[in-house]
Amino acid sequence: MAPRTGSAIAAEHLVKSYSGGRGKPVVRAVDDLGFEVASGTVFGLLGPNGAGKSTTMKILSTLARADSGTAFVAGIDVNRNPGRVRRAIGFVAQKPVSDPNDTGAENLVLAGRLQGMSGRDAKARARALLDRFGLTEHAGRQVKTYSGGMARKLDVAIGLMHRPEVLFLDEPTTGLDPEARAELWAELERMTGAENLTVLLTTHYLDEADRLADRLAIVDHGRIVTGGTPEELKNGLRGDAVIVELAPDADAVVALAALERVGALREVGGDGRTLRARADNGAATLPAALAALEAAAVVVASATVARPSLDDVYLRHTGRTFTRAQESAEHVLETAS
Numbered sequence: 377m378a379p380r381t382g383s384a385i386a387a388e389h390l391v392k393s394y395s396g397g398r399g400k401p402v403v404r405a406v407d408d409l410g411f412e413v414a415s416g417t418v419f420g421l422l423g424p425n426g427a428g429k430s431t432t433m434k435i436l437s438t439l440a441r442a443d444s445g446t447a448f449v450a451g452i453d454v455n456r457n458p459g460r461v462r463r464a465i466g467f468v469a470q471k472p473v474s475d476p477n478d479t480g481a482e483n484l485v486l487a488g489r490l491q492g493m494s495g496r497d498a499k500a501r502a503r504a505l506l507d508r509f510g511l512t513e514h515a516g517r518q519v520k521t522y523s524g525g526m527a528r529k530l531d532v533a534i535g536l537m538h539r540p541e542v543l544f545l546d547e548p549t550t551g552l553d554p555e556a557r558a559e560l561w562a563e564l565e566r567m568t569g570a571e572n573l574t575v576l577l578t579t580h581y582l583d584e585a586d587r588l589a590d591r592l593a594i595v596d597h598g599r600i601v602t603g604g605t606p607e608e609l610k611n612g613l614r615g616d617a618v619i620v621e622l623a624p625d626a627d628a629v630v631a632l633a634a635l636e637r638v639g640a641l642r643e644v645g646g647d648g649r650t651l652r653a654r655a656d657n658g659a660a661t662l663p664a665a666l667a668a669l670e671a672a673a674v675v676v677a678s679a680t681v682a683r684p685s686l687d688d689v690y691l692r693h694t695g696r697t698f699t700r701a702q703e704s705a706e707h708v709l710e711t712a713s
């Protein structure tokens with residue numbers, strides 16, 4: 377496959393398996409996965425822990441080799457020319473890369489020098505990036521004194537030192553508090569506009585994908601289950617979500633049957649005490665839904681109507697809510713550790 381003009385990333389039929397270790401089955405982390413990212417755009421890979429996002433990113437950034445499939449990054453074949461790909465990309469991993477005992481400015485200049493920049497160029501670029509990320513007044517402080525949000529911004533700046541064409545951001549805001557997340561989102565939005573960068577972002581936060589990604593792909597069990605702009609994905613669902621939270625002793629089976637009898641509701645389903653359905657006009661349908669539940673002697677704790685969210689998109693394509701998928705992935709990780 378040759379990359380299409382205008383696409384900064386083009387991946388096709390990628391497969392990567394890991395041995396599960398002593399007597400355990402092989403894990404197919406990436407399973408026939410492919411997508412394209414237009415130059416100068418932000419593309420999000422959204423999925424719960426273990427979906428295969430990091431493995432995909434590692435293949436595209438040459439840190440891992442696919443068992444099969446092809447991938448071009450910045451027009452370069454990752455299998456044939458990994459060295460050239462590395463020079464064209466920046467990679468911001470989940471773990472910090474800065475030296476905690478050096479200052480922010482020292483970390484940036486060192487990163488630039490390692491990438492082959494002259495001392496003067498590295499210092500000028502470091503100054504510009506410190507300014508862009510609001511770190512100028514902290515430039516002379518050791519990184520170990522930075523807050524989590526500041527250290528994360530520095531990691532992104534380090535990834536940008538050598539002016540990459542494509543930036544990989546692996547779960548950029550995991551572990552940050554809500555305020556630091558919001559601040560980093562704003563910085564990332566400004567940065568992508570100013571640097572004419574292509575960004576591939578992985579995240580398990582629905583709101584992060586919704587806010588930052590021009591287009592996104594939802595990944596589940598190593599495969600892309602659906603993709604598009606956040607708006608396209610949400611509009612594809614037609615109608616509002618009607619969400620009913622049952623009281624603790626309510627019978628969920630009886631409640632589901634009652635909702636299924638309401639003509640204006642479709643896709644009625646349940647996840648524990650939370651029941652969900654779709655309706656063309658959620659607000660107009662809610663009274664009938666509540667009346668049906670009352671007639672069936674089901675006690676309701678709360679009921680809401682919402683415009684479609686990416687969680688609804690995820691549910692439609694995978695059969696489970698994102699929160700449930702994330703919880704079960706975390707359970708697997710805890711059991712394994």
Ligand SMILES: Nc1ncnc2c1ncn2[C@@H]1O[C@H](COP(=O)(O)OP(=O)(O)OP(=O)(O)O)[C@@H](O)[C@H]1O
Binds near residue numbers: 405424425426428
């Ligand atoms: N080096 C490895 N050896 C064995 N199994 C691995 C390895 N790396 C990843 N896996 C497995 O491959 C699957 C996909 O993992 P991957 O890290 O790509 O998912 P992810 O969506 O990025 O999740 P996370 O957000 O937790 O990083 C998981 O089942 C994981 O346990």
